[in-house]
Amino acid sequence: MKARTVLMAAALLVGGVTACSDLTGANSRADGVYYLQAVNNNGLPFSYVDNSTGHTLTVFSDQYVLSSDGTYSDQQSYTDNGAQRSYSESGNWTQSGTLVTFTPFFSSTNNTTAYQATIGNSGSYSRSKTLSVNFSGTVWYYTE
Helix, strand or coil: CHHHHHHHHHHHHHHHHHHHHCCCCCCCCCCEEEEEEEECCEECCEEEECCCCCCEEEEEEEEEEECCCCEEEEEEEEEECCEEEEEEEEEEEEEECCEEEEEEEEECCCCCCCEEEEEEECCCCCCCEEEEEEECCEEEEEEC
16 A cells, blocks of 8 residues: 555656656747847847848847736847847737737737737757747747
């Protein structure tokens, strides 16, 4: 009887650890604070030319805060042709499996088009959860 109790306790412990370690499963919540690490696998700062303006933009930092109440905020620091700028966005987020949908209700550039990200576990970075957002073929990688 004692041996069976010990075996059952060990099985529950192993099963519980396995279930909690899956960051990409349906039970993994996306809420948290995510910091930009790279864009297209290039570290920060990251520079690119904005196709609509022809300006060179250099991103220094970007942070998403996904709250457990389904709201989020995004704060970015960058330069536009050398002039210091900031970007902010806020809205609602929803999650279905590993897909996170952002629906902005405010954007400092007036772009309130919904977009999506994928949540996963870290492969390249040493943090627990990652978000990848594909903006028109440019992939932005964030870690918690």
